[in-house]
Amino acid sequence: MCCEPETINHLFFSCDITALFWNELADMLNVESLHCYEHVASWWIGNNKYAVVNMVSSAFLWTIWKFKNDLHFGLVLWSGLQVIWHRLWRLLKRWKILCPKKLLGNAVGYASTK
Template sequence: MGIPSSKNGIHLEDIHDHTCLFCAELETTQHLFFDCLVARILWSHLSEMFNVTLGSNLEHTTSFWGHNKRFEVINMTTAGVLWSLWKCQNNLFFRSSSWSSMQVLCHVALRHLRSWTSLCSSAGQGALEHILQQLEGKSVEIPRLLPG
């Protein structure tokens, strides 16, 4: 569920609840990153933006990574989404927060990806910025989802 923190006294062996903090279903790695409604909504928007199916599972998602230059923006975006899902889930767990909205996740992803823009080629930077603008627009349209 995350890296143990001695500050809050939580250790990995103490974690027994495997409930997804986004949707309250059983959490597995596949669920957190791909099958959770929250992840599926985000992957669906990205698939639409890139006109390619993204986010079905880890093997498919990382299959683009071997073609670094050809899929530079897809690679950056998928890594950013995976990282953002992980960071948001850990923030919910370790800060004892509650899930509030897809907009929060989108803004975390946007913040990470914007900070990584300089890692892209010049052409990739422009393409990534275009995707980020589209994602920012989508984040306004995404409904508020609360577990229940």
């Protein structure tokens, strides 16, 4: 996605592209920006209150991992942020069964605008 040296932190958090996504996701979910692994992990540990945040952040990490591998192995070309958003929403549609319906309202509504 960019030409910076690849580290786990860079791939998932500090890359300009992923940082932009984390900021947009934080706005969408009405939480602080999720800018490092420790911050994301703090939502996951024993906190059912943030089930949607947990599901979306997990799906986003998986989406970035899969997309970066597809780029590396030449299965896709970088064509913009919309490709990643599309992949994320497709994955979330499959994963929504993992989250109680009463918690999905805003996230599903926002997803339809992307």
